[in-house]
Amino acid sequence: MGAADFGAGGKQPRQKRGSLAPKRKKKKRIGFRIDMTPLVDITFLLLTFFMLATRLSQPQVMEMSIPPEVTEVEVKESELLTLYIRGDGKIFYALGQQEPREIPLSQLQPLVVRENVRTESRLITALKVSPKAPYGRVIDVLDELNLAEIEITAQLAAKNIERKRRFALVPISDEERIKIGDLPANGNAQ
């Protein structure tokens, strides 16, 4: 590239014409240019590599704890909320001994908030999941419960009640699976 002699280009014709004129010694300016194109090439190459290789979204974690042993705990019927997830991902809920009723995922959060505030944080939430339910659906439900927690804590704090979370993942029984239609009613348990 002709970038290096760019600065001297303008003077050449004047020197030729002015050969009779007294020679003036002009100090040469030291100006140089480096061709940066290869540098830019390599830098962009590296930049694209690092941009593509890096993982921007770090995975996060959702902490769970399970009781060490399966123990029977007596609970008041009015203070038990059971959530069921059927094999096809449909969600059901039952208060106490009620028959399970279907509920869309978006309605879950208001329900949990309402029931927790009504019972003044004594509510026990049990989640029973069909063995055939997709795991992603379970996480969706847990996520909704976590989101509801913020609202519950805020509403209970207004009433000066301390929030103690009571939640358990409970294995589902065959009778319950029949109730929510996860197993056929004739009792052929798989």
Added chain:
Amino acid sequence: MPKIKKRRLGISIDMTPLVDITFLLLTFFMFTAKFKTEAESQQKFVIERPKSTADTSKIPDKDLAIIKIAIDTVAMDTSYYYEMVNPKDWQQVLASVKDLPEEMRTAVQLKVGLGLLEKLIRQTRIVNPRTRFAIDADRRIEYHWIEQLMDVMRRQHATVFNFVTDREGG
């Protein structure tokens, strides 16, 4: 008639600001880059993690044992995989498990059944009691995989664990 010479057009752009910005971005990405671990580059499956919004806690980078449940899309089978982040602990755990085939002793990630998994979890808890467990499962798997795993962990008194998720929309 003298030929008029066509003047060659030579444009030269000052590339210095461009280089400045590019280097800035390059250094930024170089420092923030986190690469795949050895186990991740060896595995033949991709885990589609479930999405969650509420949690803000990041996955710990040491004292961690990861139990993966993944669907191998080539062989079409689902299995448990076990790996640990601390290489020293991993060596000790592998050394303490008897009746392990020789080629499995050098692996960074083991494809395990429930029986071996239980042994590995027990040894992990002996070698480093501070180890936390993370369950990194595909969102498409059926729940009984998780249920059986939780039974195993309950028997080994590893009752606190983490579900690995991805941020919603991220």
